[in-house]
Amino acid sequence: MADQAPTTDHAQESASRERRAFPWLIGARRGGFIAAGALALTGLVFAWQAARLDLGQLGLPGPGFFPLALSLLLVLFSGVIALAGWLAAAKDEPLEFGHPQVLITLAALLAVPILFEPLGALIALGLLTAALLVFIARVSLLLAIMWSALGMAACWYLFQELLGVRLPMGPF
């Protein structure tokens, strides 16, 4: 009985993980195929674009020669990775992707380049700071706003005043 308790806990934990939307559980093998496919696609896109450039001759390569050769090599290696994954043993450990904290951080980061120039660097980064403190560090909104304001004041002084870095100021 004593031995069964952890197993039951483990089974319950696995079941609850499967029910959750995030993080996604993807088999390492399947993930490997997806990554190899994405890399092969990247190679094909580069190859298509490189083929439109002047390839020159074998002895006197043009600007498209080197990228075309590399693109084809990328496609080839991706194929080898996929084949190796296919031939590998049946062991397929699940990998977790998209932990909520990771997704929140990535979403907040994707907003930064969109807001960086229209709102100004300090406001965009202040919003990022507040969002991360609230959703990742789990502090209260008031405290997050206070800390982000203090942080941005420090950034302005350090980068703009002391180091002379020119940051976009937005509408101000």
Next chain:
Amino acid sequence: MTGFDQLVRGFTVALSWKGLLYCFIGCLWGTIVGVLPGLGPLAGMTLLLPLTFGLDPTIGIIMLTGIFYGAMYGGSTTSILVRIPGEAASVVTCIDGYEMARQGRAGPALMIAAVGSFIGGTVSVLGLMFIAPPLAKVMIAIGPSVEVVLMLLALFVISIVSAGSRVKTATMVVLGLLLGTIGLDNLTGVARFTFGSPELSGGLSFAALAIGLFGLSEILVNLEKTETIKAIRPKLRDLIPRWNDVRDSAPAVGRGSVIGFIFGIIPGVSHVVSTFVSYAVEKRLSKHPEQFGKGAIAGVAGPETANNAVTGTAMIPLLALGIPSIPATALLLSALTIHGVQPGPLLLSDRPEVFWGLVASMYIGNVILLTLNLPLVGIFVNLLRIPYQWLVTAILVISIIGVYSVNSSVVDIWIMVISGGIGYVLRKLGYEMAPLLLALVLGDRLEGNFRLALTMSGGSYATFLDSASVAVLGSVLGLLLLVQALAWLFGYRKSVTDEAERP
């Protein structure tokens, strides 16, 4: 002017108030990024890159290099006190360092690690001083075809020595080379893969990619971990090692210096490989191998000395050949280029103050780090009390400003974020990022020299097999095979596997 005169001139630069101040800042920041898990020397250097823009190139490079070797010192602190490696080269130190800390002997472990680091670092700077100048003279005499052979060899070795899947590493090398072709073609001025964007005509920003692929992806992976950090706190008076500790660690320090120095030439992961090899050597030569894993001081002294001995050797290919061998020196190459200094064989004749100022500063930096690390260890450990989520927020804000400030371009922030997301996925699937970055840095010159060599030879590929190329290829390959054979002999891969399997 003799080499000694040049060194004296270098010391006048390094001992100026600016040289000392920025060397100190570099060492301090390097120690901090080494202590903090998730921030390695590369991210630390990229973050402070904007700070160097207003500085003299020599002073700027002194500071960035200080971060590089400072991180090696700092990495040992968390390995010993928390069993979390501050950076990859300190993984092995966790094994016996943490065991010593658990037995109440954290002080001697930290002291021996710091002294070993100092000795290893100093030995490697001596090597840099004596090997780089004659090597640069040889390199001046060779043509673009030999340079192509050397670069291909470096990329080949990176794929071979990788601890992970070789085909995945080779794929990352090819991807890095391919990404390096984005922008204007150097020989014809034709835009490649820019899709009409003027921001991409200069190529992808190295700083943005480095921060994204290394810093951001590491942060995202670490965010998934929820364990709290509990550090063992040593007292300052406990730092003094016993006579037995000194006796057991002295030979390990000597061997670690030699191993680190030799392995520094391996492109890719030399700083990590050297520590595993050093640990395996110490275990094999020890009269009490059973003590390894249970708090053997030689298991701390050897690897910590080795990873610092790599720092000077890793600078040799960068400064004498203009070829970076590890990601941190790739960033130094990028920084030197931003400052209008071209690393390579002509550096010593065209800008001797940069080379000798750097060499002199590395001696001074090692002394600064030795005096900085031991008394302030308590403060550095306190940094680990800051919740990781708070650190992440601060690091991301500084990273974004740092990346933007290089080209004043929002496109670089996009590159950083997107490459961070891609890096996170690829890391989880077992792809390494270091080969990609090294290939990215080398790609431009590899293609340029490849086409130049063919033009000069009238389109004959036999130029890559002329006597000079074959001689360089043969000697370098022979040396690398020897080093690789030594690594296998002492069970580097087995050590990696053993460590990976530890609970």
